Amino acid sequence: MKEKNNSKKWFEKKDFSKAKNEIEPLPEFYKYKEKAETLEKKFVNIFKNNSFIMYGAGGGGLFFLKAFCEKYNLYPKVILDKEGEKHPNKDFFEVHNLKISKPENETFKRFPQNIPIVISIAKKELQEEIKNNLQLLGFKNLYLISEDIFDYWYLKLWDAI
């Protein structure tokens, strides 16, 4: 049966880049956005004048690399991950001349204990475990990233929000 020509009842094609700015987000979204932007500002302030380390080269590490490091041109001194230089994500980091080392590597232990370390791991349970281990090694400036900020970065990278 022939459907009626009732397109506008449903849909009108718009220029996405313009149209998305005409849509008012819900207040919840602004809170989410603000949380992410505040963290980014904080990181920029700390890392622009200080060397820092990233811990985690998995999915969370890639998000941090793409959404933060590449955006602000601020890269870590080293990336730590238990998989070390054989990490399957190594290619993504090597583009920026970044090497992945195992945390037991001696070079890591030579870093001053006040060096900022971003725990770029999305899983909460793992974040806590690594934070505790690093604290036991004497590192004090540890920065966690909450799951919703990883999500925010993901949506930004996809130009979805």
Added chain:
Amino acid sequence: MYIIGTKLFHHDSAIFILDFQNKEIFALSTERITRVKHDPSFIAPILTGINKDIFKKAKYIVYNPLWERDSLVKNFFYRYGINAKIEKKEHHLCHAASAYYFSPFYGKPTIVFTLDGKGDGKYGTLFLFNKNNYEKISFFKNQYLDNKKIEFYETSIGILYLKFTSVLGLKSKINEKAKLFKRESEIDILKALGNEGKTEALAAYGEPDEKLYSLLKDGYSVDKENLCWNHNFEVLRKLHNIDFLKKWKEKVGDKNFAATIQRWLEDTVVELLNIVYEKYKIPRLAMAGGVVANVIMNLNIFERTPFKEIYIFPAMGDDGTAAGAAVLKAIELGYDISWLKEKEMPYWGPSYTKEEVAKELEKERWKDKIKYTYIGENWQEMAAEMIADGKIIAVFQGRMEFGPRALGNRSVLADPRDPYTREKLNKTIKRRPWFQPFCPSVLEEERERLFEKSYKNKHMTIAFRMKKEFWDKLPSAIHIDGTARPQFVEEKDNPNFYRILKKFKERTGYGIVVNTSFNLHGRTIVMTPEDALKDFIDCNIDALFIEGYLIERK
């Protein structure tokens, strides 16, 4: 009251809206807006265009697959001012629901088979659906082949077919965003996505290589008890290795390489489904999932299994999971969904009125390029005459199709009697590889005259064998092996398209035309009059019929 289903992002993201008050459907995939094939973007470009009242009245938005994180999804919808309740459904259950609830089998026990690349840890499932109930019979687990968890180095049959396609060099450009977080090797495989039909087409020119076929059989063996495939990891690590496959391709040649994976796919699926039939003795089979786009595999199921009533959801790819997600929620809420099977034809996308078309035509940008005349209600006759005169024409009418096939509303039509039609279509608009055939739309009343054993398939989702006596009479409607992927058209499906076919038959004696999607090579099917004019100008189609207007080049 509306229920909205979505495939939120990744390839073939889409939205599907059920309007229970008016018993209507709207469905659209992101690619039709961005015009990037299989666009993996989030559905944001669709959301910006959807009438805001729909979101206000929407009870639920249901997304798939499951693994999308809740906070990500909620905040994504909050960004677009949407505050409906959000739920998620399992990917293959969504595929299965789309296949059953839109089929003519609703209300009867039916085996549902899904097969794709992957989704929620599986590459396929078997279900038994009966009215509003379903039980999972089995699933095909997708597992990484080593602990590095490299994408595409997985057990999936759909992924394996994709890799054969990639090794054959059958690839397309992809959205830059799709490259995010992907390694070069993964990007290379991803480029083959959506090109699997070319491997299927090439296969008809070759013969399976016995040794490679035997290796494939060693890799996947049917588990008769659990109704799934057992994976021989040692063999699969070889088969899923691109360098290993490249060596085989070099050894056996492109055609035989394609024929081997195709024949093995047909045989392995037929073997499994025959066992399923033996156990359940249910003659109805509904199917969905990307691999189910393989029309020769579907023909083999039709010919070599006892399933004699077969339905394949026209949006069998991931866009179709949006439909399944919405329907599953509707059933949970107790809505009557029996009206869905009346929506046989997937004309669920946007449409444009004559006035909207006129407004577009009057734009300054087209003035030097086209001339147009309003020819009114009898445009179908002129269209049929032009096709019979050897012209290639495009038709734009009514609501756009949902799913990969153009079924007469966004179609390019040509004469199947002319042996050069394929060449002309490739020169004018399509630029397909030499071995890829074009498909016909056929009057339903011509089906038994022109085809061997077949059934009334309206969606171009299965191939049938054309009777030999017509091979040289309709050379451009068939593939080298005598098969065609027809759309059988009844008047009630699409009266305008039916009239074209009817008129063409009056003039030529054959109620059949070549029908390929209206899009320039590398672009997606046109959605708007603007898209239609743009593609018309960028190619050499002779005429465009758009809502009663005849458009020609100046």
